[in-house]
Amino acid sequence: MPLLNDAADSDLPREKIYKYGAEALSNAELMAIFLSSGIVGRNVIEVAGDLLKKYGGLQELGRLPVAEYMNNKGIGLAKACKLAAAFELGSRLKKETRQAIPLNSPELIYDHFSHQMGNLPHESALVVTVDTRLMHTSTTTISSGSVNETSAHPREILRPVITRNAYAFILIHNHPSGDPSPSRADHRITQNLLEAARIMQIRFLDHVIMGRPAAGRAPYFSFRSSGTISD
Template structure:
């Protein structure tokens, strides 16, 4: 079975280093199929991914049947791996209180237009990523649950926090703020992605729907 077919059937973790390298290479060379070329490359670097990773682009490209395009694909794959490791190694931001949320979004105090921000969290309420999803006029913004949960599903989030600012400086919620909060909370129950809080950022302080008892704890 070819490496791509095995990956489809059993997942990438089932493939050997040589088979994964063969997928990156895509094609072999005259007299050698792609698996044989991948094995030859690994043999050249003593079957060590570390040695292959540390090799220069020119060194890899100079190997018979490799060339610049294949060498660039190999280096790009290693670079993505390094960046993923760096991303996973960063300490996560814990957003488990309204004050922590307000501190994280403190720059929103000075925005002249309303902006809605979605904070996407893992099961421990640590930040995965965030996105500003709408930009409104100086006194209103529109936000739909589908825009919010599209981001949450894409990030594989367990929970989310909604934040938006009031350019007036007064964080008191409007009827529209309450309506949007309710609709997102209800949609989250259906999708299994909990709305932890909706925080409105004012100039000097904030309003938390959860602290005010308007978002249930269950």
């Protein structure tokens, strides 16, 4: 068996995952399976570790377009596509789990949508509808590129809620900067939506802003938890 530094493919991570299961592998070892081979002077696990260090971890890596992966030595189109596919599978798995758990707290909302929203390099807004048990029934993207009072107008937000005859809805949008603190525009959008939902007699559960974890702050902001939205 070749030495680790001489390994030309991901045999060692594959052997480890076979013997001990995927949970036994480090992030770099899991990525090595998708990368398959290293470069001169760096084995595949070291290359994976270099990527994690350069971009700051899995969450940042998952935000990258295919072209950015290819800006790294030894990663061509095939490897870049494998990485993109791996992160997308993780995102889709999160979406499937939403079907089984009620979205009855901002913590759960963040947990279920953070990977999908946290990987976006631009602002985006989602309308999530739920049934009487607060189980997820649909997700509609209403804005991509920027979230402002024009793109997030109450009529655009309420349209999928009304057409699906939903019991209630949640508005979610992300701050690519990572700081979920609401802007003045975020407050105005929420107030306008509260008034429109009241007139239409539609239950507005929450407006959650997605950020990223950082010391001294939560990775999300909930307008319900702040007291702006109440039943």
